Amino acid sequence: MIQLRHISKSFGRQQVLKSIDLTVNQGDVVVILGPSGSGKTTLLRCINYLEKPSGGEIAIGDFRLNCGRATKKDIHALRQKSAMVFQQYNLFRHKTALENVMEGLVIVKKQPKEEAKARSIALLEKVGLGSKLDAYPSQLSGGQQQRVGIARALALEPEVILFDEPTSALDPELVGEVLEVIRKIAKEGITMIVVTHEMGFARDVANHAVFMDGGVIVEEGSPAELLYHPREERTKQFLKRITPELNYSI
Amino acid sequence: MKIDPSFIWTAFIQLLSAIPTTLVITAVSVSVGFIIGVITALFRLYRVPVLSQLSTAYVTFIRGTPMLTHLLLIYFGLPVILDGLSSWFGWGFKSASIPMIAFAFISFSITAGAYMSEVIRSGLLAVNRGQIEAAYSVGMTTSQALRRIVFPQALAVSLPNLSNSAIGMLHGSTLAFTVSVVDINAKAQIVASTNWKFFEAYLAAAVIFWGLTVLIERLTARLEKRIQIYNRGGVA
Amino acid sequence: MGAPFDFSFVIGAFSKLWSMLGVTLLIVGGSLLTGIVVGFLIALPRLYRIPVLEQFSKVYVSFFRGTPILIQLFLFYYGLPELLKLAHLDISRAPVLFFVIWTYGLHTGAFMSETIRASVTAVDRGQVEAAYAIGMKGAQAFTRIVLPQALAVAVPVFSNMVIALLKDTSLAFTLGVMELTGKAQTLGALTQHFIEAYLALALIYLVVSFTLEKLLRAAERRLLKHEQPNGAERRRFRIERKPSIRGMYAGIGAEKGGAKL
Numbered sequence A: 001m002i003q004l005r006h007i008s009k010s011f012g013r014q015q016v017l018k019s020i021d022l023t024v025n026q027g028d029v030v031v032i033l034g035p036s037g038s039g040k041t042t043l044l045r046c047i048n049y050l051e052k053p054s055g056g057e058i059a060i061g062d063f064r065l066n067c068g069r070a071t072k073k074d075i076h077a078l079r080q081k082s083a084m085v086f087q088q089y090n091l092f093r094h095k096t097a098l099e100n101v102m103e104g105l106v107i108v109k110k111q112p113k114e115e116a117k118a119r120s121i122a123l124l125e126k127v128g129l130g131s132k133l134d135a136y137p138s139q140l141s142g143g144q145q146q147r148v149g150i151a152r153a154l155a156l157e158p159e160v161i162l163f164d165e166p167t168s169a170l171d172p173e174l175v176g177e178v179l180e181v182i183r184k185i186a187k188e189g190i191t192m193i194v195v196t197h198e199m200g201f202a203r204d205v206a207n208h209a210v211f212m213d214g215g216v217i218v219e220e221g222s223p224a225e226l227l228y229h230p231r232e233e234r235t236k237q238f239l240k241r242i243t244p245e246l247n248y249s250i
Numbered sequence B: 001m002k003i004d005p006s007f008i009w010t011a012f013i014q015l016l017s018a019i020p021t022t023l024v025i026t027a028v029s030v031s032v033g034f035i036i037g038v039i040t041a042l043f044r045l046y047r048v049p050v051l052s053q054l055s056t057a058y059v060t061f062i063r064g065t066p067m068l069t070h071l072l073l074i075y076f077g078l079p080v081i082l083d084g085l086s087s088w089f090g091w092g093f094k095s096a097s098i099p100m101i102a103f104a105f106i107s108f109s110i111t112a113g114a115y116m117s118e119v120i121r122s123g124l125l126a127v128n129r130g131q132i133e134a135a136y137s138v139g140m141t142t143s144q145a146l147r148r149i150v151f152p153q154a155l156a157v158s159l160p161n162l163s164n165s166a167i168g169m170l171h172g173s174t175l176a177f178t179v180s181v182v183d184i185n186a187k188a189q190i191v192a193s194t195n196w197k198f199f200e201a202y203l204a205a206a207v208i209f210w211g212l213t214v215l216i217e218r219l220t221a222r223l224e225k226r227i228q229i230y231n232r233g234g235v236a
Numbered sequence C: 001m002g003a004p005f006d007f008s009f010v011i012g013a014f015s016k017l018w019s020m021l022g023v024t025l026l027i028v029g030g031s032l033l034t035g036i037v038v039g040f041l042i043a044l045p046r047l048y049r050i051p052v053l054e055q056f057s058k059v060y061v062s063f064f065r066g067t068p069i070l071i072q073l074f075l076f077y078y079g080l081p082e083l084l085k086l087a088h089l090d091i092s093r094a095p096v097l098f099f100v101i102w103t104y105g106l107h108t109g110a111f112m113s114e115t116i117r118a119s120v121t122a123v124d125r126g127q128v129e130a131a132y133a134i135g136m137k138g139a140q141a142f143t144r145i146v147l148p149q150a151l152a153v154a155v156p157v158f159s160n161m162v163i164a165l166l167k168d169t170s171l172a173f174t175l176g177v178m179e180l181t182g183k184a185q186t187l188g189a190l191t192q193h194f195i196e197a198y199l200a201l202a203l204i205y206l207v208v209s210f211t212l213e214k215l216l217r218a219a220e221r222r223l224l225k226h227e228q229p230n231g232a233e234r235r236r237f238r239i240e241r242k243p244s245i246r247g248m249y250a251g252i253g254a255e256k257g258g259a260k261l
Helices: A040-047 A072-081 A097-108 A113-126 A142-155 A172-187 A199-205 A223-228 A233-242 B005-045 B051-064 B067-089 B100-126 B129-137 B142-179 B184-193 B198-227 C007-018 C021-047 C053-066 C069-085 C096-122 C125-133 C138-175 C180-191 C194-223 C231-237 C245-252
Strands: A002-011 A014-024 A029-033 A055-060 A063-066 A082-085 A160-164 A192-195 A208-213 A216-221
Touching (some): A002 A040, A014 A040, A029 A199, A040 A192, A055 A072, A072 A082, A082 A142, A097 A113, A097 A142, A172 A192, A208 A223, A216 A223, B005 B184, B051 C194, B067 B142, B067 C180, B067 C194, B142 C069, C007 C180, C007 C194, C021 C053, C021 C194, C125 C138, C138 C194
Antiparallel strands (some): A055 A063
C-alpha cells in the first residue's frame, strides 16, 4: 500500500503541489489525469524522490519517510521500493537492451550476473523484444525503447511502478504496442500509478482515476465515474477539451 | 633575484608600443586566412577535381604540423624559390629585399587558412539542406543561394570557432620573434635583457595578451548576439 | 642562404630526428597526465558550484586560454623558482624539462577542465534520473552511467587536444630543451641544409599526429559504438546530419582555439 500525506512542492515562489493526500492499494492501477501544469508529473516524481517534496510524508509498504528530515539513506531505501518508466524512456545510451535491464539487478540488487541475465532475457521476451537483446537504444524505435524501459522497471520487482506519460513521446502508430504491454502487466496484479493522456487506456485498464488541476486533487473515483459522470466543473471542462467526439469545432 | 613589482608597470608601458605589430600580424593572417579558408572549403564541398584533393592535402599538412615549422619553411624556402625564379626569368629581384614581417604575414596566413578551411567547411555543412532547396525553389541561382542564404547562416554557426581561430592566431603571432619581428613577445625579451627581469616583463606581456583575448571574446559574443537574432527561441 | 637543396639530406635528417622523438613524446605524455589531474581539480568546483574555488577555476581557465603558451613557458621558467622560494622550496636547479612539462601540463589542464565540464553537462539529465530511479546511489550513477557517456563525448575533443599539445611542444626549444624542433635547428645550423632539416621535421610531426589521430579515432569508435545505429545503412538514407553526439562537439567549445602553434 502506498500512502501520500500532505505532499507539497514549490519551485521558487510557485506552489505546484498543495498538500496532496493519496492512497493506493496493493494491486491497484491508478491513472492520474489533468491538464499540463496541473502538477501530476511532479507528484509522480516526488514519490520516487526525483523531485524533493517541500513537505509531507511518503509511505510505501512498511517503509515510511518524512520529507522534512529524509536522509540520503532514507531516499535510497525509498527508491528501491519503486521503479519509474519515463516519458523520454531514458534508457542508458551506452548499454544494450539486455544490459539496461541487468544494470539494476547486478549493481543495486547485487544479484549474480548469470541469474540477472536469465531473468532479464525472460523479461525482454515478455515485452516482445527477445530478438533485440544486444541492440543499443539508438538502434531501437521509440516503442521498443519504452518496452525495454518497462522491462527495466519490472526487473527490480518494486512495490509500485510509476509511469510518467509513457506514450506521449511516441509516434501514434507505436502507442499501441506499449499500451498493450502495460495492459498485460496490469493484469498480473502489479501496483501501478500512471500519468497519461490516453483516455481509452484509463477507462479500460485502471481501477481508480484521479483528476488533478492547479496542484490539488480535484476529484477521484472509478474511471467510468470520473470520465462519464464527473462531479466537478473543472473536470467536466477538461474532459470536454480533450475528448474529440464531444468537441468537433476547429 | 627578487620580484620587482614596479618593473612590471615599466615593462607594461614599454610593451604597449609593440601592440600594433602584434595586431597587424593577427589581422593580416586572419583576413587572408579567411579568404583561403572559404576558397578551399568550397573546393572540397563541391568536390572540384584536383583542386579539392590539393585543398585536402594542404589542410592535412598544415594541421598536422606545428605553426613554427610553417614559418621556418617559408623563411628558408621562399627566398630560394623566389631567387631561382628570378634568375630564370631575369627579373632582377632579390629575396633579400623582402621585409622580415612579410614572412610572418605569408606563413601565418597559410596556417590560418587551413584551420579556417575546416571551420568554414563544418559551418557550411551545418546549414540544413532544405535551406538551399528552398532557395532554388524561389528561383535563386547557386551563387545567389550561397551568398544570400547559406553563407549568412554558416557564418553564424562558425562564429565561435572563427573567434577561436583568431585568438589562436593572436597567440601564434608570438612566433614572429624567430624571424626577428618585434612583437609583444620579442619586445618583452628586449625590455628584460638589460636587467634580467624576465619574469616581470613576461608577466606584463601575459596581461596584455590576456586583455586582448578577452576583448576578442567579448566582441564575438556581442556580434553573435546580433547575428543570431533569427535563432532566438525555438530549439536551436 | 645555406647550401643548395639536396633531397638526400631530408632522409638523413628524418632518421636523425626520429631518435629525438622520445623527448617530444615524453613532454606530451607528462603534460597530458598533469593536465588530466589538473583538469579534474579545476573542473570539479565548477561542476559542483563550490563558492570561491569556482571563481578561482574561472580565472585559471581564462588565464591559460587567454595567453600564448610561449609567454606561459617563459613566465613559469623565470617565475616559478621565485614563487616557490617564498615557500622555501629551491627548484632553480631543476632540469628545464621539469618546467616545460609543468607549464604544458597546467596549460593543458585549463582546456581539459573545459572538456570535462562540457562533456559531463552534455549527458542528458534523464540518464541520472533513470539511474536513481532503479535505485543507484550518487556515486554509482556517476561512475557507471554519467562517466562512460561523458567519456565518449570527450574523446574527440581530447584527441584534438593531444595533437595540439604535440604541436605546441615545438616551442620547448626556446628554453633550450633538445626535442624534435631543437634538434632540427641544430642539424640545420650544422649542415646549412635548413630547408631539408625543417622539411624532415614537418614530416615527423605529420606522421606522429596522423598516428595519434588514428589511434584516438579507434578509441572513439569503441566508446561510441552505441551511437552508430546500423552503420552505413542509415547514413545513406539521411541527407542532412541529425544532431547526434558527434554534432555536439561543435557546440562544446572546449576545443583548443582554432589555429595552434
